[in-house]
Amino acid sequence: MGFEWVAYFECSACGTAERADVIEYDCFGYAVCPACGHETGPLASANSNTSVNVGVDGDSRTAP
Numbered sequence: 001m002g003f004e005w006v007a008y009f010e011c012s013a014c015g016t017a018e019r020a021d022v023i024e025y026d027c028f029g030y031a032v033c034p035a036c037g038h039e040t041g042p043l044a045s046a047n048s049n050t051s052v053n054v055g056v057d058g059d060s061r062t063a064p
């Protein structure tokens with residue numbers, strides 16, 4: 001099967017549509033518009049909160 005799952009990001013500020021796998025994400029994991037720099041997510045307007053919340057765990061795969 002040649003089905004390719006491609007998610008698309010659409011900027012709510014300027015309407016730019018781009019493939020979700022080529023856009024950039026901020027430290028919170030929210031998509032950042034490549035055209036205008038608008039950040040998506042519930043905290044997009046709360047830029048004063050700079051607390052680092054790293055939730056990335058590399059190869060921690062646990063078998064059931």
Ligand SMILES: [Zn+2]
Binds near residue numbers: 013
């Ligand atoms: Zn935009």
